[in-house]
């Protein structure tokens with residue numbers, strides 16, 4: 001089975017995905033890491049040197065590759081992956097696949113991302129916590145349309161990785 005983790009930046013896709021994959025003894029694929037390997041550049045450098053459109057095309061290519069080549073894996077998508085082109089349709093229609101939206105509130109995401117925003121090109125220009133929160137509020141409103149198409153919505157607020165892995169594995173049964 002292909003298990004897709006989707007959600008906003010900072011929702012824990014990479015952090016939970018890696019631990020979930022270890023727990024259920026499946027391969028782990030992180031989209032951002034795959035893209036960094038292909039380009040031999042960090043995500044920030046790709047945005048800076050090649051632009052966001054180039055990055056989104058690469059993301060789509062990785063999605064097509066993963067869907068055609070990986071039958072069993074935990075797959076952490078990029079925060080924007082489901083929100084471009086018909087990516088979310090591909091994910092929803094994939095055979096033997098299940099998707100989980102790792103959901104956090106605007107406030108929870110703001111707290112988490114404030115200390116980590118410089119590694120994330122989409123939010124690194126925001127000056128302070130208030131601006132970050134305002135940006136996330138609008139952005140999440142737009143992206144929620146896609147994220148909410150996941151098969152399962154997991155409320156991640158205040159839960160550690162153990163609790164979240166238990167919740168996800170219970171839903172897989």
Ligand SMILES: Nc1ncnc2c1ncn2[C@@H]1O[C@H](COP(=O)(O)OP(=O)(O)OP(=O)(O)O)[C@@H](O)[C@H]1O
Pocket residue numbers: 007008009010011012013014015016032076077078079112116120156159160161164
């Ligand atoms: N359940 C949790 N409890 C506490 N902290 C968490 C939890 N899940 C993730 N974190 C922390 O939140 C931060 C963001 O997590 P992570 O990098 O996995 O997000 P992401 O969804 O992969 O974001 P991006 O889309 O930008 O790659 C990390 O510092 C991580 O350690």
Ligand SMILES: O=C(O)C1=C[C@@H](O)[C@@H](O)[C@H](O)C1
Pocket residue numbers: 008009032043077078079080081120121122
């Ligand atoms: O939400 C987004 O648009 C992004 C999220 C990250 O996972 C990276 O894919 C990149 O920083 C863009």
Ligand SMILES: [Mg+2]
Pocket residue numbers: 013014015032076
């Ligand atoms: Mg990540």
